[in-house]
Amino acid sequence: MPAEAPTTLLRGGLLQAAAQGDRASDSLLIVGDRIGWVGAHQDAPAADRIVDLAGSRVVPGLTDAHLHFFMRAQELVNLQLGTAGSLPDLLDRVQRGCAAATRDEWIISSDYSEQSLAERRHPTLDELDAVAQGRPVLLRRTGGHLTVANSAALERAGIDANTPDPPGGTIERKNGRLTGVLTELAADELAAKAPPPSPARMIRAIGDVIRESLGFGIVAAVEAAVGFNSGFETEWNIWSAIRDAGLPPLRLGFMLRIDPAQARDLGIAPTGLDPWWQVRTLKFFVDGIIGARTAAFSEPYVDRDTCGLLIEESTELRAKAIEAHAAGWQLAAHVIGDRAIDQWLSALEAAQKADPRPDPRHRLEHFAVRGEDALRRVRALGAIVVPQYGFLPRLGASFAQAIGPDRTSNLYPGRSALQADVSIAGSSDHPIGPLSPFIGIAAAVDRLTSTGLTINASEALTRPEALSLYTRGGAVAMGHETWRGSISAGQAADIAVLDRDILLESSDIARTTSRATWVGGKLVHSDGTLNPLPIDT
Secondary structure, eight states, X not given: OOOOOOEEEEESOEESSOOBTTBOOOEEEEETTEEEEEEOGGGOOOOSEEEEOTTOEEEEOEEEEEEOHHHHHHHHHSOOOTXXXXXXXXXXXXXXXXXTSOTTOOEEEEEEOGGGSTTOSOXXXXXXXHHHTTOOEEEEETTSSEEEEOHHHHHHTTOOTTOOOOTTEEEEEETTXXXXXXXXHHHHHHHHHSOOOOHHHHHHHHHHHHHHHHTTTEXXXXXXXXXXXXXXXXXXXXXXXXXXXXXXSSEEEEEEOSOHHXXXXXXXXXXXXXXXXXXXXXXXXXBOOTTTTOSOOSSOOSSSSOOOOBSSOHHHHHHHHHHHHHTTOEEEEEEOSHHHHHHHHHHHHHHHHHSOOSOOOOEEEEOOBOOTTHHHHHHHHTOEEEOOTTHHHHHHHHHHHHHHHHHHTTBSOSHHHHHTTOEEOOOOOTTTSOSOHHHHHHHHXXXXXXXXXXXXXXXXXOHHHHHXXXXXXXXXXXXXXXXXXXXXXXXXXXXXXXXXOTTSTTSOGGGOOEEEEEETTEEEXXXXXXXXXXXXX
């Protein structure tokens, strides 16, 4: 006889669940990896373990549909500059890092941002050379779309003042001399010349970030661009080693930053809707970012005479989309500006016309500033938009300065997307944005920047709507919505018990954490405030 599944009763909480008869539902029973019962505590069945929720808000486990565990892990293992407040502070840290390094060692930072510096500018080539002691220095701006390097790093990469800009990237010059700033594919090519990170250190650091995410009630996440930071082979080997050592305690999806021909040559095919390890998405980059003025718009930036850049020619992108779509892949693309969004929608429309597929659920990552007809086209394709509302507090004001008030009124749509019946999946883009999904939920509700500027209040969502982007919305993006994403009998026991009632208007959503998190019926996080709960292994 098979052993009976273990049972855990979560009793006396606030549930988003239907009332049972005359009694409100305040309890649920976990049976194995599923929710076996939901109802009033007076009617609760017997259980092996009882957890008193003490009135805590219980929600379905959250999905972050777009983040970068690998990138954050690199930040942790490399020279950390993210807290540097000024150029002298940054240069002092670089100098100390160089002094502690061996003669041939590269000094690499992955969390650098000029926006954190009082001077609001990049260090110059001469400034980096002055502290580098002859060692190659590579400062990759948070997000990876821009790199600042010194002369030694450029020399090792074979880049000089006569090197032409690669397609889809720029090598910045001033008065004919290199400045050390490279963007997009030029930055990628330089980063590929640097030595790969230590697999053992990366595996430990990825595990640390995953455990941190569980503390926010995240039960599933999509790694948004395998290959973006250190090349596909290096990164995929590290992820494969993590899987071989035992699945992480959350559900993972992967966007592979390779084109369909590379996937075919590597023998990688879409795996379908795997509940724990999903490899079914190819990731494309159509434009850059607003911060580097490389996001592609139809009109110039307010403060610079450029419309940004498109990474690939439209015909080339369209051909890749058609091939990948025909091979059964879900397609996702980084699209910030209206020109990039238009190019990607045209590629998806061509792919679907060439080979109609039912419900491919292709994706538009970021979808920051849409054109007039974009939402209608997204809805017609049945595609999913994956914005980062959590950018608004920290970056919203600088975005508004770069693109002006007219385009800012279209920044990160919420209400208009729901009214157009477009599916939205909540995400952080961590480490560019904060890991906590609750900061994104709060921003989707109040649309406030840290300077007090409101970014188009008409796009604001209600608290339940914003929460749903991270529960049901994320499950839809991964094709899991039939069996997870709600608190009801038969659904997966993916559950977060929160430290406050985020649906209460007076509660501070952004500071929310999870008191306890279950994934597939296993307790994977506890802050110690709900009974003495042992973590399931």
